Amino acid sequence: xxxILEIDDLHVHFSTYGGTVQAxxxxxxxxxxxxxxxxxxxxxxxxxxxxxxxxxxxPSPSGKIVRGSIRFKGKDLVKTSKKxxxxxxxxxxxxxxxxxxxxxxxxxxxxDQLTEGLKQHxxxxxxxxxxxxxxxxxxxxxxxxxxxxxxxxxxxxxxxRQRIVIAMALICEPDLLIADEPTTALDVTIQAQIMxxxxxxxxxxxxxxxxxxHDLGVVARVxxxxxxxxxxxxxxxxxxxxxxxxxxxxxxxxxxxxxPRLDMKEGILxxxxxxxxxxxxxxxGCPFTARCAHxxxxxxxxxxxxxxxxxxxxxxxWLQDARAKxxxx
Amino acid sequence: xxxxxxxxxxxMIATIFVIATLTFIxxxxxxxxxxxxxxxxxSEAVQENLNAHYHLDEPMIVQYGIWLKSLATFDFGPSIKQxxxxxxxxxxxxxPISAELGMWTITIALISGIxxxxxxxxxxxxxxxxxxxxxxxxxxxxxxxxxxxLLIQQLAVNLQLLPAATWSSPMHMIMPIIALATGPTAIIAxxxxxxxxxxxxxxxxxxxxxxxxSPAKIVIKHALRNALMPVVTIxxxxxxxxxxxxxxxxxxxxxxxxxxYFVESINNRDYPVIMGTTVFxxxxxxxxxxxxxxxxxxxxxxxxxxxxxGS
Ligand SMILES: Nc1ncnc2c1ncn2[C@@H]1O[C@H](COP(=O)(O)OP(=O)(O)OP(=O)(O)O)[C@@H](O)[C@H]1O
Ligand code: SF4
Ligand SMILES: [Mg+2]
Numbered sequence: 001x002x003x004i005l006e007i008d009d010l011h012v013h014f015s016t017y018g019g020t021v022q023a024x025x026x027x028x029x030x031x032x033x034x035x036x037x038x039x040x041x042x043x044x045x046x047x048x049x050x051x052x053x054x055x056x057x058x059p060s061p062s063g064k065i066v067r068g069s070i071r072f073k074g075k076d077l078v079k080t081s082k083k084x085x086x087x088x089x090x091x092x093x094x095x096x097x098x099x100x101x102x103x104x105x106x107x108x109x110x111x112d113q114l115t116e117g118l119k120q121h122x123x124x125x126x127x128x129x130x131x132x133x134x135x136x137x138x139x140x141x142x143x144x145x146x147x148x149x150x151x152x153x154x155x156x157x158x159x160x161r162q163r164i165v166i167a168m169a170l171i172c173e174p175d176l177l178i179a180d181e182p183t184t185a186l187d188v189t190i191q192a193q194i195m196x197x198x199x200x201x202x203x204x205x206x207x208x209x210x211x212x213x214h215d216l217g218v219v220a221r222v223x224x225x226x227x228x229x230x231x232x233x234x235x236x237x238x239x240x241x242x243x244x245x246x247x248x249x250x251x252x253x254x255x256x257x258x259x260p261r262l263d264m265k266e267g268i269l270x271x272x273x274x275x276x277x278x279x280x281x282x283x284x285g286c287p288f289t290a291r292c293a294h295x296x297x298x299x300x301x302x303x304x305x306x307x308x309x310x311x312x313x314x315x316x317x318w319l320q321d322a323r324a325k326x327x328x329x
Numbered sequence: 330x331x332x333x334x335x336x337x338x339x340x341m342i343a344t345i346f347v348i349a350t351l352t353f354i355x356x357x358x359x360x361x362x363x364x365x366x367x368x369x370x371x372s373e374a375v376q377e378n379l380n381a382h383y384h385l386d387e388p389m390i391v392q393y394g395i396w397l398k399s400l401a402t403f404d405f406g407p408s409i410k411q412x413x414x415x416x417x418x419x420x421x422x423x424x425p426i427s428a429e430l431g432m433w434t435i436t437i438a439l440i441s442g443i444x445x446x447x448x449x450x451x452x453x454x455x456x457x458x459x460x461x462x463x464x465x466x467x468x469x470x471x472x473x474x475x476x477x478x479l480l481i482q483q484l485a486v487n488l489q490l491l492p493a494a495t496w497s498s499p500m501h502m503i504m505p506i507i508a509l510a511t512g513p514t515a516i517i518a519x520x521x522x523x524x525x526x527x528x529x530x531x532x533x534x535x536x537x538x539x540x541x542x543s544p545a546k547i548v549i550k551h552a553l554r555n556a557l558m559p560v561v562t563i564x565x566x567x568x569x570x571x572x573x574x575x576x577x578x579x580x581x582x583x584x585x586x587x588x589x590y591f592v593e594s595i596n597n598r599d600y601p602v603i604m605g606t607t608v609f610x611x612x613x614x615x616x617x618x619x620x621x622x623x624x625x626x627x628x629x630x631x632x633x634x635x636x637x638x639g640s
Contacts, residue, residue, distance in 0.1 A: 089541030097539075102532035107554050107629055115551075117540040165536070191471060287618040 004208050005031040005054070005175060012049050012058060013172040023049040025232035027068070031176070036202065036209040038240075040255070041229030044276055047212045049141050050229070051178045053078075055095050055208075056085045061106045072176070090117045094169035098181040100162035110164055111149030118171050136167035139204070140197060159190035163197065170201065180212045191215075208213035216259045220244065225312070228252050231277040231287030238313035242243035248307075248315045250292050286318065294319055341615050348611040349400055352604055353393055361587035363598040382601070383409060386637025396604060405605030410597045416605035419590045424609075425576050426496055427586035433506050434571050438513035443560065445514070446521025447553065453526060461518060473574050477581045494583040505582045509574050513567050525556040554628060555607055561625050565618040572582045572610065 012024040023081070024046045031037050039047050052058050054070055056077055070077040072093065077085070089095075097103050104113060114136065115129040124132070130149070137145035140163040153161060162182060169177060181196070183191040199222055202209060213219060219226055226243040228236045228251065236249040247253045254272040274291035277283055286292070286299045298318055307320035360603045363383075364376050383594045388425035399405050405416035411477065449461040484504060485493035528624050529552055567568055579588030587606060626632045 017449070055539060086541045086543065089539055091541060095539040097532055097535060099532060103536045105533040105537070105551050105555070106631055108550070116542065116546075120540070120542055120546070154631050166535075174510065 001032040001035075003030050004033045004073060005029075005210075006069075006071045007050070007054070008071070010050065010053060010064060010070065011066045012046075012053055013066050014063045016062065021279050022282050023063075023232055023279060024053065025282060026233075027229075027234055029227055029237070031208055031210060032224075033175075034202070034206050034208055035224040036075045036198070036222055038211045038213060038223035039229055040214055040216065040219055040226060040261065042214060042255075042272075042276060043280070045229040046232040047229055048180055051095070051180050051210060051212055052174075054178060055089060055093060056080070056082075057095070062185045089119065090169075090174070091121045091172045092174055092179065093176045094172070094174040096162075096165050096169050096177070096179040096182050099185045100158055100165050101185065103165050103230070104161060106153055108152075109149065109198065110151055110153060110156070112248045114164065114168050114171060116148070117168065118204055132171060133167075136162070136171050139170070140164070140200065142167070142243055147319045158186050162186060162190075162194055166194075166197065166201070169209070170205070173205065174207060176208050176210070178210045178212075181214070182211070183215070183218065184213070192221075193220070198222055216256065225253060228255065231282060232279060233287065235288070235317070236315045238309075238315075242310070242313040246309075246313070246314075248309060248320050249288075250294055250319070251288050288317075337619060341612075341619065344615055345608060345612050349604070349608050350393075352607045353396055356598075356600060356603055357389065357392075359598075363600060374387070381580040383399065385600075396502070396631050400608060406601045408448060408594075408599055410593075410599045410602075416601050417620060419602060420587070420605065420609055423585065423587035423590050426461070426584060427579065427588065430496075430502070430505060430509065430573050430575050430579070430584065430586060431568075433502065434509045434574075435568065436512065437506060438510040438517055438567075438571075439560075441510075443521050443553075443557070445518040447525055447548070447556075449518065449522040450525035450529065450556075451548065458522075464524070465515040465518045468511045473508050473512055474577050474581060476511055477504070477578055480504045480508055481581075495624075496582070496584040496586070501582075505578050505584060508581075509571060509578050512574075515634025516563070516567065520559055521556060524550060524559045528552045528556045531555075558625070558629060561621060561628060564624075565621045567613075568617045568621075569614055572614065 007027055007029040008031075010024055010027040011022070014021040014023055027046070027050055029037075030049070030110050035248065039050065041047055047325055049058065049063075053065055054072070054077065058065065065078050072088070073319070077088070104110070111133055112131070114133040115126075118124055118129050118132060133149060134145045137148060142160060142163055148156075153164075156164065157276070166182075182198075183194050186194065195218055198209060198211070201207065209222075211218070211223065223240050225239055226237065227234045228243065228249065230251050236243065236247070236252045238246075243252060244256070247256055251272070258272060272291060277287040283289060283300070284303065286295075286304050289295045289299045292299065296318060304316045304318045305321065307317070307322070308313050309315060309320065363385075364379050377386070384392055387395075392516050403417075407413075407415045408419065445461045445465070449458040454639060481493050481504065484491045491504055492498075493504075495501055496505075534547060534551055537547045542551075576588035576591060578584070579586045580592060587610075590602060591606050593599070594606065
């Protein structure tokens with residue numbers, strides 16, 4: 001399959017008054033054309049920093065990509081000039097943020113915000129841009145698009161706003177859509193509808209999607225592949241079935257057990273104890289050591305090497321190392 | 330909208346009425362009258378005649394009635410100290426000059442304050458930011474009459490670049506406008522900077538960047554408009570400050586605006602002039618505040634004029 005995006009050994013640091021935050025510490029990731037990759041992990045694990053890096057939207061000068069490459073259709077985005085990057089944003093790669101209530105400018109009409117990207121990047125006239133905007137609003141399921149164009153964001157509900165944000169992201173027909181927790185701020189029924197919409201859009205347009213979320217229910221519904229992030233690293237990645245049916249990393253297992261399921265007996269729900277690693281001074285060994293029930297001597301001192309369990313399934317845990325004695329986890 | 334405007338208008342009239350009444354009470358509660366001040370020479374008989382002529386011998390309530398009548402007809406009568414001129418004459422002569430000074434001041438303060446504030450925010454913690462904010466602190470802390478004196482000393486007396494006083498050519502206008510505009514410029518610059526910094530961290534700015542818009546478009550179209558809301562909010566207060574500022578500055582630069590008449594009228598207890606100018610300026614300010622509200626509702630579509638009670 002054709003790889004549309006390949007991230008290799010990405011390191012992102014932030015300098016703050018308290019020191020340097022090593023937010024992303026060697027992420028390797030790829031995305032096939034037309035598939036949906038979900039990035040999951042707890043708060044602060046580096047999901048947003050990774051996805052902002054793809055767009056080159058790391059706040060500078062405090063944040064910096066210190067190492068690694070991000071190849072999009074063969075071109076290294078880390079080395080791309082600002083001007084070229086502006087031509088890629090919104091056209092080849094689009095991004096949707098978490099909170100639809102704040103993602104739209106309150107003082108501009110929805111129509112204006114929908115079409116301004118298109119007008120910036122192409123030479124379409126107003127009439128054409130409007131037609132395209134109407135088409136996009138139709139695609140994301142907004143009724144009466146014609147009259148809606150003249151309205152302001154505050155005249156829409158949260159779910160509708162997220163639909164508009166999605167329409168806005170898709171208007172230049174990008175190849176890659178990055179959605180950073182697009183449904184976290186919405187209520188459950190709306191979440192399901194928006195997820196349906198993502199699937200529908202992917203079928204219609206063939207866009208590749210990176211979906212950042214900490215909702216495993218969402219992952220189960222829409223993802224093809226899953227990457228689990230912890231402490232600025234991807235500690236396990238695989239097809240959806242690999243992750244849901246054969247999770248190998250103790251953190252992934254913990255994550256799955258902390259999700260309430262219908263078939264679970266009462267009292268089995270186990271949150272993962274402990275706190276995430278300090279990214280000012282990240283541990284030398286496995287970042288999960290302090291919280292891992294299976295931690296061994298080696299874990300604290302040496303970072304686990306990547307184990308390739310199958311063509312799709314990889315994990316960074318000493319338990320999976322060929323040298324460790326196999327035992328069920 | 331029409332209902333809102335009518336309601337707003339009624340409230341404006343009521344406010345002016347209250348101010349007119351308060352002015353009347355305050356003025357008459359100060360001991361003395363226009364003829365008791367310095368003029369010891371006038372005989373008692375003459376004083377009585379004068380009092381009768383200006384209705385000062387009538388009971389307070391009658392005087393109040395006369396005052397309200399003059400207010401309703403926009404005819405404040407003749408000045409007591411310069412009987413050849415009416416209050417309306419003085420306003421007609423002085424106000425255009427004061428208004429010219431005031432308008433230039435607010436225009437220049439807005440343009441330079443907003444520009445400085447935006448530049449400082451964009452170069453946050455850079456050289457421009459430090460320079461702009463140091464200037465702003467100076468501008469806020471130096472009173473305009475001190476600045477005016479400094480300017481006259483340096484530019485007019487020492488360097489002889491600009492004329493020191495009066496209001497007869499554009500050259501004459503430079504120093505008074507600088508003296509009056511510096512404070513408001515500094516206030517606007519600081520406010521613009523802080524609100525711009527806040528707006529630049531908003532999600533919709535991130536969205537705009539993610540769309541690949543040019544930096545200029547992001548700043549002007551997406552950030553500035555939102556960042557200017559607080560500036561519009563304080564515009565009313567600022568106009569009031571500039572207005573009182575014109576009184577002081579006009580005295581210093583011997584500008585024949587309203588300030589001169591106003592200050593003189595208070596020294597002289599020139600009742601008609603005091604009351605006429607006070608009410609005129611109150612009405613002017615109230616109208617300005619009304620304009621500010623309209624501008625605000627144009628800038629921010631979330632604010633609906635007719636939903637907001639008159640304020
Ligand atoms: N602008 C910044 N300055 C300093 N540190 C930052 C900045 N942005 C992110 N970080 C740090 O980088 C780390 C990863 O943050 P990130 O936002 O990627 O987490 P996340 O996985 O997206 O979490 P969440 O689920 O809460 O969105 C965090 O420790 C965070 O404090
Ligand atoms: S490497 Fe060690 S500490 Fe880390 S997850 Fe595996 S067993 Fe636990
Ligand atoms: Mg995040």
